[in-house]
Amino acid sequence: MHFLLEATVMLGAAVVAVPLFARFGLGSILGYLCAGLILGPSISGFIADPESVLHVSEIGVVMLLFVIGLELEPARLWRLRGRLFGLGSLQLLLTGLLLTPLGFMLGLGQAASVLLGLTLALSSTAFALQLLTEHQHLASPHGQTAFAILLFQDLAVIPLLAVIPILAGNADAENANLWVTVATTTAIVVATLLVGRFVFPRVLRLVARSEVHEVFTAAALLMVLGTAWVMEEAGLSMALGAFLAGVLLADTPYRHELEANIEPFKGILLGLFFLSVGMSVDLLLVMHNLLTVLGITLAILAVKILVLCVVGVIARLPRQNIPRLAAVIAQGGEFDFVLLTTAVAAGVFEQRIASLCIAAVTISMACTPFLYTLGSRIGNRFKPSTSWDNQFPDDDPPVIIAGLGRFGQMVARVLKMQNVRFTALDPNIRQVEFIRQFGSRIYYADATRLELLRSAGLDRARMLIICVDDEQAALTIARLARENYPDLSIHARARNRHHAWRLQELGVDVVVRETFSASLELSQEVLVGLGYPSASASQAVRTFRDFDVRLFEESYQYRNDNAQLLESDRAAIEEFYKLFQSEDREDRHHRDTRQREADDGRSQD
DSSP states (O other), X not given: OOHHHHHHHHHHXXXXXXXXXXXXTSOHHHHHXXXXXXXXXXXXXXXXXXXXXXXXXXXXXXXXXXXXXXXXXXXXXXXXXXXXXXXXXXHHHHHHHHHHHHHHHTTOOHHHHHHHHXXXXXXXXXXXXXXXXXXXXXXXXXXXXXXXXXXXXXXXXXXXXXXXHHHHHHHHOTXXXXXXXXXXXXXXXXXXXXXXXHTHHHHHHHHHHHTOHHHHHHHHHHHHHHHHHHHHHTTSOHHHHHHHHHHHTXXXXXXXXXXXXXXXXXXXXXXXXXXXXHHHOOHHHHHHXXXXXXXXXXXXXXXXXXXXXXXXXXXXXXXXXXXXXXXXXXXXXXXXXXXXXXXXXXXXXXXXXXXXXXXXXXXXXXXXXXXXXXXXXXXXXXXXXXXXXXXXXXXXXXXXXXXXXXXXXXXXXXXXXXXXXXXXXXXOHHHHHHHHTXXXXXXXXXXXXXXHHHHTTGGGOSEEEEOOSOHHXXXXXXXXXXXXXXXXXXXXXXXXXXXXXXXXXXXXXEEEETTHHHHHHHHHHHHHHTXXXXXXXXXXXXXXXXXXXXXXXXXXXXXXXXXXXXXXXXXXXXXXXXXXHHHHHHHHHXXXXXXXXXXXXXXXX
């Protein structure tokens, strides 16, 4: 089949599948795998020879390892040295040891079984970091521990890749001299380090001085692919060469420029790699061995969860963080595909075993979002119980602030400067303890509970200010306050237009959209920066503010009718454009009039 047609169909499948899977929280990798599965011989047969695609797409893995090498600065490794090498090695070795029996059960020899166990001990950096970022847990104790373990796993991929050709050589030739192979490998690695250390930076400096961007990109690709080619010719992994090249350039001033130039190629080719992995899955084989695949999946998840719980205890993580750590990196990883396919190409594993393991890893990755949700719920049960504050002073401040995060703190500071007394409630005990150090009147309390609002003096307060970040919590507080205290003045922070309408439905007196004023202020500064007179910029922003406020109020009646809401917005925007055009004509008329008057005055003089 024509190359352009194949490339077009593969790109189209990725464009459809990847956003769809990402939309449902399953991640881009599963999208690529499923798209490849559909295009491969197991289902549609559109791509009859996945090996040809895999051969080209391996360059994506090479570039991924290069980027990882660029990120490994010595100072960063040193800060994480305890968790990185201690906890990381413990997790990898213990998990690999417990998963080694899987290799024996699948008919592998001792060395190949150990390699399989260590391969399945790896986790998905992409899945784990995405989940931690989405839940804002990356800076948490379990997030930092998971990151260190993942970083060590990324480092461990390099020796694992280097071992595969050695295992393949031993399998092909019983009398091969292992020590000669190791010595040759070491010599090539040392030579690469020396060349990279003293030659690469000078070449990049020379190219950078030419100030030709595309030549710098070509030089970056030359270094990556050249080092990879040298390693492959020496019988080592191309990825090993790329990783070494990245490490050598990690502390140079060209690191960020190199990463930016390589990133587009890496993303596309790595996606192509995952597509080709999906194509190589023998679905018929998996269906005929369904119990085996499910057994491997359960073994991976169970062993990793057990080991990670032990790691969490050794790391002295808070009890509520241990289930989260175990859940977030319990899956198999993207490097499993790399190692399994590399081992198949080298003849260490049979394609049948690799297909079964790839299917099991894929299922484990699909389970990750659900496992993390379950782990978070279990962790919440282990969370130390701290009773809510229920003793409040009797002086009855006139203002109650629900939520003292970044938004609420700004309100509280203004009130404090004006000597307006208030009582603040926040459900984050760390936030409460921190802010109390500065003498603020804040209490550990969940404002969605009516009895705590009453204890805080809401029945005697003049105003309730809702500043919580969670939309549903804000609605709950507003509903409780309005139902029980109909005469209370309620001011609330809204996350967006629709949230503001829902707050208004509940009877909130004043609703402020959290980004509205800040965006208008920035817009005015942008206009001034572009050369507009301050008065004109201020007038333009004021006109837009008045228009948007009026549109917000008029659209309230259509808030539950999307079709009518769109029609109302369309008509209002057309009116807005006419208003701006009219004001622009008036401004030009006034300027022309003033200019003529000035000219007449000068002529009379």
